[in-house]
Amino acid sequence: MAQFRFDWPALAQPSVVNGALPSFIHVIIMSCLTAAITGLSKNSYWKIPATWLLINIGFELLQLKFVAISWLAGTFNLLDIVAACLAAALTGFYLNFQQNSNRRTSAFSIGLQLPIVLIGSLGITGSLIIDNCEYPNGKRTSCEVKPLYMPWDKIRKRNQVYFSADNANTETQSAINEGALIREYQEIHTPGKIYLFNDYLFVNDRFKGIYIFDNTDQTNPKYLAYVSVVGATDMEVLNGVMYVNSFTDIVAIELASPFSYQRSENLLPYPNAENWLPSNAYFSNKGERIEINENKGMVVGYEIKGGKRFFFWDVEL
Structure with a gap:
């Protein structure tokens, strides 16, 4: 899910890892937590991760542009689904190993299963709601915006x-x-x-x-x-x-x-354009936070998800 971002510049890992890692971790953690509470039984070693995989895929598909659900401000990313599938497969093998080794975990009350599902689902939607900014036209969508430069x-x-x-x-x-x-x-x-x-x-x-x-x-x-x-x-x-x-x-x-x-030229300092963005909004390119490239020109506005443009002043590009 593209809403979660990890900023580890010292590791210099590929950006696709930053974007897909949360989906990978979510499936593993929620599957293992569910197995620990419900215990393992016949075939549950694959049903549990499969369930969380479907939940992740469902929320990812809801971020497609044509679905247009206003409070889902994330961006659809096929790599998130691939990461979730990989996590489900690895978790399935692990749970199968646990079951075959008779290393059963104790089961809690079945009444706790529904809250766990809800917590896991909110783990996805929570980031969607956080990464949701209000813009001058009154609409809410992703906080990721594209800078508009006047050359x-x-x-x-x-x-x-x-x-x-x-x-x-x-x-x-x-x-x-x-x-x-x-x-x-x-x-x-x-x-x-x-x-x-x-x-x-x-x-x-x-x-x-x-x-x-x-x-x-x-x-x-x-x-x-x-x-x-x-x-x-x-x-x-x-x-x-x-x-x-x-x-x-x-x-x-x-x-x-x-x-x-x-x-x-260049006698005055370049302004910090992020100070003029709506609360929590930030400049981004393909899901990655970016710094302003002063060589491109002066940032005079920004473009939000869906292509709507807003300008800081009455200017023409």
């Missing part, structure tokens, strides 16, 4: 300054005449920091860029330009240069012609 080249190649053609500012008009890009005002989706510098007003559209307004008439600011900066949440102006964060980078834009745009 660095997509973040760092959007180095553009756009100007409005519909204003009387001489510097912006001069830039347009020299071939600068034109973009008229668009709605600010997620307003962030607001900054005043001389007669200019700067408004951060969070994680997208900075809008610049002529604030000479404070009752009616005029849109002048837009600076595209993916990941922007803060800004500062010093000596006529605007500095903006871009996730882990710092972007510097001159506020006069030629409005040069320069980027300094």
Whole structure:
């Protein structure tokens, strides 16, 4: 059952062992415990492990995608069934040896058999319930999530300054005449920091860029330009240069012609994206917990079992 995970990096064992070992152990332990309580009789040496094998297979099959039982958050794994079959076979041979050697274990009251079955079943379902997280859409499913990366080249190649053609500012008009890009005002989706510098007003559209307004008439600011900066949440102006964060980078834009745009990479620390996941959720790949690969880009969200995606911010991949 893929819900149980063992983290023994020093042993460097194959990942399939980590995933299938719990199923193997469960069949052996519950079969031996059942035999110890009920005692061994004719043919029980194979009936007991076979029963626990069927219970394990049943719960494993309930984790198939098309079954879609919401509280079973595990992931179907054929290796779990193979491990359970192997455990049942080994336990059967062991119990047969015990029976042939007349090493009978004392039998407890038959009234204890049902609680034992229930305990064994809960041993399976307990991990399924624990490995079950609630997501922003209100649904509960596996706590294993896949990180969604925005590649660095997509973040760092959007180095553009756009100007409005519909204003009387001489510097912006001069830039347009020299071939600068034109973009008229668009709605600010997620307003962030607001900054005043001389007669200019700067408004951060969070994680997208900075809008610049002529604030000479404070009752009616005029849109002048837009600076595209993916990941922007803060800004500062010093000596006529605007500095903006871009996730882990710092972007510097001159506020006069030629409005040069320069980027300094990796000046800021990479954030711990797991802090933004729902409680108990973690990044995983094929059932194995993983660390974020910073070389792939910035983690901007995650994908849960079933393919549903959630983003930390209003961004586009």
